[in-house]
Structures are given as C-alpha cells and as structure tokens.
Amino acid sequence: MQNARPARGLARLTRWLRTESGSALLLVCVTAVALVWANSPASAAYVDLWHAGVGFDLGPFGLHMDLHHWVNDGLMVIFFFVIGLEVRQEFAHGSLRDRSRTRLAVIAGVAGVALPAVIYVLVVGASGGEGLSGWGAVVGTDTAFMLGALAVVGPRLSGQLRVFLLTLTVVDDFLAVSIIGFVYSEQIRLVPILIALACLFGLWLLGRARQWHAAPYVVLVVVLWIATLESGVHASLAGMLAGLLIPSFATQRQKVVAAKALFRDFWQSPSAASARAMDRGLARGISVNERLHEVLRMPTALIVVPVFALANAGVDLRGGLLGEAFASPVTWGVIIGLVVGKLLGIGVVTLIAVRLGFGRLPDGVGQGSVVGGAALSGIGFTVSLLIIGLAFGSTSDLGREATVGVLVSMVVATALGWVIFRVAARRWGEETADLPMVLDPPVDPEVDHIRGPEDAQLTLVEYIDFECPFCAHTTGSWADLQRHFGDDLRYVVRHLPLESVHPHALLAAHAAEAAARQNRFWDWHDYVFPRQDALELQDLVRYAEELGLDAVQFIDDLERADVAARVERDAVGADASGARGTPTFFVDGRRHLGSFDARTLISALEQRRRGARTQEADRLH
Structure with missing residues (x-):
C-alpha cells in the first residue's frame, strides 16, 4: 500500500x-x-x-x-x-x-x-x-x-x-x-533553399499520393529542417x-470497420503477422x-x-x-x-x-x-x-x-x-462562454422514443442521424450498454439530421417518424441503421415493405406536416441543448463531453448512479 x-x-x-x-x-x-x-x-x-557547444559529424557533413x-x-x-x-x-x-x-x-x-x-x-x-x-x-x-x-x-x-x-x-x-x-x-543561401523547397514539394506529393506511413513524412521534415538551418531562413x-x-x-467508417476485421483475425489467431496487419489497419483509419x-x-x-x-x-x-x-x-x-x-x-x-x-x-x-x-x-x-x-x-x-x-x-x-x-x-450575466449543457426539453414519455423501462434509474439520450457512421447503434455500443445496465437504463433517441454533410438524413428521419405512426419506430431504427449506404426514397419504401409496414400509409405519412414538425422539434431541442453534431449524448440530462465509446459511457452512467445513491443516503440520514 x-x-x-x-x-x-x-x-x-x-x-x-x-x-x-x-x-x-x-x-x-x-x-x-x-x-x-x-x-x-x-x-x-x-x-x-546555454553557450555550451553541441554537435555531431557524419562523414563530410556536420552540425554544430x-x-x-x-x-x-x-x-x-x-x-x-x-x-x-x-x-x-x-x-x-x-x-x-x-x-x-x-x-x-x-x-x-x-x-x-x-x-x-x-x-x-x-x-x-x-x-x-x-x-x-x-x-x-x-x-x-x-x-x-x-x-x-x-x-x-x-x-x-x-x-x-x-x-x-x-x-x-x-x-x-x-x-x-x-x-x-x-x-x-539571416543572409539567404540558394542551394539549401532549393533543397528545402524540394522537401516541401515531396511532402505535398506524399499527401497527394495518400501515403499513410508516417516515416516518409518524418524523414522529409528532418531533411527540410537541416536545409532550412543552412539556408539562413x-x-x-x-x-x-x-x-x-x-x-x-x-x-472514415469503412476504414474503422476494416481495422475491426483485422483485430478479429488477431483475436482468433494471434501471431506476429496478424498483429502487424492489425497495426497497419489501425494506422490507415x-x-x-x-x-x-x-x-x-x-x-x-x-x-x-x-x-x-x-x-x-x-x-x-x-x-x-x-x-x-x-x-x-x-x-x-x-x-x-x-x-x-x-x-x-x-x-x-x-x-x-x-x-x-x-x-x-x-x-x-x-x-x-x-x-x-x-x-x-x-x-x-x-x-x-x-x-x-x-x-x-x-x-x-x-x-x-x-x-x-x-x-x-x-x-x-x-x-x-x-x-x-x-x-x-x-x-x-455571462457566467459561461459555452454551449448549453442541460437537455432541453427534458425527456417526455408521451413524445420521446424510449427503449427500456420508463421509470429506469438512469437515462441516456442520444441525438442521431441515420447516416451517422459512429452513432451508438452503428458501432454496437448501445448493445454493450444494454448488457451492462439491463432494466436500470432507459435509452432515448432524438433526431439531429445533419443535412450539410448527410444529404439523406432528413428524409430518413421523416421515414423513422412515419414508421413510428405505425408503432414500429424501434424496428425501423434497428433495421435501417445498418443500411446507411442506401437511403434514397425507393430504398426507404422497400425497407417499409420488408418490415411489414403499410407501404401506402408510410408514403402518405412521409409528407405529413406533423411528421416534419416532430423531427423539427428534436432539431430545435438539440440547438437549445448544445448538440451540434452526431452522436451527442446526455447522461441524466447533462451533455456528455469527451469520448463516447461504450466503456466511457458506462463509466459516466455509473458515476451518475453512485452520485444518486450518495445523495439518497445523505437525504435519509
């Protein structure tokens, strides 16, 4: 100890x-x-x-x-x-x-x-x-x-x-x-300047060639530094x-998925070759x-x-x-x-x-x-x-x-x-200089989509976009959270379609609310998230048919003003709550900052649960 x-x-x-x-x-x-x-x-x-001389000689070249x-x-x-x-x-x-x-x-x-x-x-x-x-x-x-x-x-x-x-x-x-x-x-010397310019051009070429190894960049930067020292600049x-x-x-999501597959190979057959392949895959991501x-x-x-x-x-x-x-x-x-x-x-x-x-x-x-x-x-x-x-x-x-x-x-x-x-x-009254931290409006069982008991001890709210590559359903973190907390956690999703980066997000959100009008929101949510690469109107109608929804009603509901208003309500709430991207999580009504992997979210929820237990114990005493 x-x-x-x-x-x-x-x-x-x-x-x-x-x-x-x-x-x-x-x-x-x-x-x-x-x-x-x-x-x-x-x-x-x-x-x-600080005036002590330090240097080295490498053949005819030296730096002192x-x-x-x-x-x-x-x-x-x-x-x-x-x-x-x-x-x-x-x-x-x-x-x-x-x-x-x-x-x-x-x-x-x-x-x-x-x-x-x-x-x-x-x-x-x-x-x-x-x-x-x-x-x-x-x-x-x-x-x-x-x-x-x-x-x-x-x-x-x-x-x-x-x-x-x-x-x-x-x-x-x-x-x-x-x-x-x-x-x-200092006084500029031409030959080192030309070498330095060649190094800068080489760095640009590496970037254009999408070179993912760090070593070539580092080598060129070191040569660039020495040439610049000699140039007088x-x-x-x-x-x-x-x-x-x-x-x-x-x-990019696809590179992360590729790295996950390589990790699976290493998990199933650990070897130096699979470890090296996994390291390369992670670096590419x-x-x-x-x-x-x-x-x-x-x-x-x-x-x-x-x-x-x-x-x-x-x-x-x-x-x-x-x-x-x-x-x-x-x-x-x-x-x-x-x-x-x-x-x-x-x-x-x-x-x-x-x-x-x-x-x-x-x-x-x-x-x-x-x-x-x-x-x-x-x-x-x-x-x-x-x-x-x-x-x-x-x-x-x-x-x-x-x-x-x-x-x-x-x-x-x-x-x-x-x-x-x-x-x-x-x-x-400028007490803060940041985005809001409190969920607004609070979770309303009459309006919000809730998975888990409505009276669960803990609440996790996630703002989603159906084209979001790192939302909880896409990454599988929701499954980890559900396994850990069971009925102690209620999970709420709200819409935040990022139209500037995801062109199909708004239509997909409307489709989710159209499915909700047939009491199939969570079925739709789970079915569509893995199909993010196909969210055109004809794709969404096909998903509705595959899920057994009334396709005619689904198409009609897509155009309803109250469906659009429901999505807009979530987007307005996101702005009022400080959510500017997806995924954004709220742990018991407070915006979560930092990483949003399952382990980090579990830690934040557990910390909240311990705090609630401490407050309850203090109240009883």
Missing part, C-alpha cells in the same frame, strides 16, 4: 500536467526557476550551460551549435510543426471550414498582429527609434499560456470561447511565423509549412496528421516549451535592470503593444466585424467574453522571446529590457482578463 500511494500521486500529477491549467502552471514554475537561477550566485553556470541555438532552432521547430498540424486539421474538418468563422478569424487575427506592431513602432519611434527592429515581439500569442490562463481565470464553462480563441491563434501563429521566417532570417517557418502539408481527414499530432502534442507542451522557457526567460535583473527597463521605450512598447494592442486588435475589431456582418460569434459566447479572451491574448511569451532573441540577442541590454516587458505583460494581461470576465459575469 505504501508503494502504491506515491505511484497514484505521480499518476494524478501526470494527468493534471496534461491539462491546460497544469501545463500553464508548469511554464510559470519553469520561468520562475530560470529567473531565480539567472539572478543567483550560480548565474554564470546558467549562461555557460550551442545549446541555446539547439533549443531555439531545433526544439522550437517541433513546436511550430505541431501548430502547422493543428492549422491543417482546422482547415480540413475543424472550425475553419465554416466560412463565417474563417472570415472573422482572419479579420481579428490580422488586426491582432498589425495593431500591436503599430503601437510598438509608435511608442519606440517617439523616443528616438532605438529598438524598432523588435516590433515582431508583440505580434504573437502564446497559445499554451493563454489557454491555461483561460482555464484558471475564465468563465466556469468556456469551451466555445476556447474554440474561438484557438481559431484566432491559428491565424495569429501563421502570421507570426511568417514574420519570423521572412523578416528575422529561420527554421520555425519550415516547421509551420511542413505541418500544413501533412494531410488530415475525418475518420487515422490520418497521418492526427497520429503525428497525438505523438508530439504532450511532449511539446511538457518538454519542448518548458525547456525553451528555461533557456530564454532567465534575465539577469541585477545591476539596476528593472529601473532601466521601466524607463526604456522598448519595455513599454512591448507591454503596451501586447496588452493594449491585442485587446483592441482582437477584442474591439472582432466586435466591430460582427456588428458589420462580416462574421458571427460562436453560440454561447458574449461580447464581454470576447474582450476578456482578447485581453488574455496579450500573453506573448514563446513567440515574443524567440523574436527578441533574433532581433536583439537575449543577453543584450535591449533584449533584456524587452524580455522584462514580455514577463510584465503576461501578468498584466492575465489580471486584465480576470477583471473583464468578472465584470461580464456581473453586469451582463
């Missing part, structure tokens, strides 16, 4: 560090360590560590840099590569597919880069202009720090605001990395461009982009960015630097540029763009929450420190003064965001 406690404590700590607030606090701690170390009697060891450059030009390429992967995902099947959101993100993102830079130039230029080259230090937002701060000081529920801010930082990061690549690069641009060229696509992102996301947040902070945040504040910094226009240019520039550029410009009809805010996100999120965007840190090092050198006087400005702006931006969120909650 004594050995188990530290292991459980370490596991809990690891899980917490994987959260946005945990990784942000880790960055704060590492930044504090760097500052203390750089201002301690051991400060010389801090400087010597000090440790500081390995961090900024090597590890940080992984950071920007992950950003590129995320941007490609957003364009492929994320929020940037919505033209309205994309337009708003571009407008606010450009303003959130341009206005801080203009403010910096005005502040520094008014005092003689020394330090103007550091204008790029105020263009970027540190996504990890910003999201961590949002988790700590933001609204209790802020999922939609988080998505909105992430969409903005996609544009922000792309522009910031482009600025680094084109403005802060900052490697961060190569990382971002490489990430953008790694293909991403939504998971998920895009290379998502697989690389899953592998790199946590190491980037927990290792790459903290090591970068340790290497760059250690400013020696002794010798009156603080006094000099607060008298320096560079420090104030950074502070005002990040804090005020981001607040106005993102917050105010976003609200103006919405008012003029250039875009719309996500559902559940109010104007106060937008301004609060814009304030948190003034946390520059990672990109800011990187550009300071490129513009001034991190140990020069201007570099140290600018770094002080970045650290001060982090504190001011977080405090300002906290104040704005509190004011928005009190004055405008």
